[in-house]
Amino acid sequence: MASYEKALSEYDTFDPIRNLWRNVLVVAISDAIKIKSKVLQFSEFYKNKKFYELDYVTLPNRDFDSVCSMSNLDGNLVRKKINKLMKEMEEKNGSDMPEMPWKRLYQSKGINRESDGNYTTMSAL
Numbered sequence: 001m002a003s004y005e006k007a008l009s010e011y012d013t014f015d016p017i018r019n020l021w022r023n024v025l026v027v028a029i030s031d032a033i034k035i036k037s038k039v040l041q042f043s044e045f046y047k048n049k050k051f052y053e054l055d056y057v058t059l060p061n062r063d064f065d066s067v068c069s070m071s072n073l074d075g076n077l078v079r080k081k082i083n084k085l086m087k088e089m090e091e092k093n094g095s096d097m098p099e100m101p102w103k104r105l106y107q108s109k110g111i112n113r114e115s116d117g118n119y120t121t122m123s124a125l
Contacts, residue, residue, distance in 0.1 A: 017070070018070065018071055018072055021067055021070040021071040022071045022073075024067055024071075025067060025068065025071055025073070025078070028053070028056060028057055028064075028067075029057055029082060031053045032053050032054050032056070032057045032058070032082070032086075033085070033089075035051050035053050035054055036054060036086055036089055037089065039051070039054075040089060040090065040093040041093075054086075057079065057082050058079065058082060058083055058086060060079065064079070
């Protein structure tokens with residue numbers, strides 16, 4: 001316990017209000033990262049959807065800046081690092097994805113071939 005107190009006194013003072021707002025930022029950023037990964041994974045489904053969680057941490061807004069200032073952090077620097085992370089996620093996701101991941105199996109030519117008329121069903125028996 002003494003080493004923890006020593007670390008607090010050497011580097012930073014314990015400020016519960018600042019820590020509360022930093023935790024708010026952590027939750028907002030982790031929510032945005034989760035949503036971004038889902039959007040990248042299922043891009044065709046989420047193509048026309050708008051996510052306010054992503055906009056909150058990536059676009060300039062007064063609320064985000066005030067939360068950052070209450071956390072003793074620079075809002076522009078935090079936003080810049082988040083945008084960099086989102087861009088890296090997009091680049092990483094695009095490299096190993098197939099060209100058309102949403103193409104259904106039933107759309108392939110092997111399954112959707114014309115019938116030759118020589119099939120039996122229960123109704124034909």
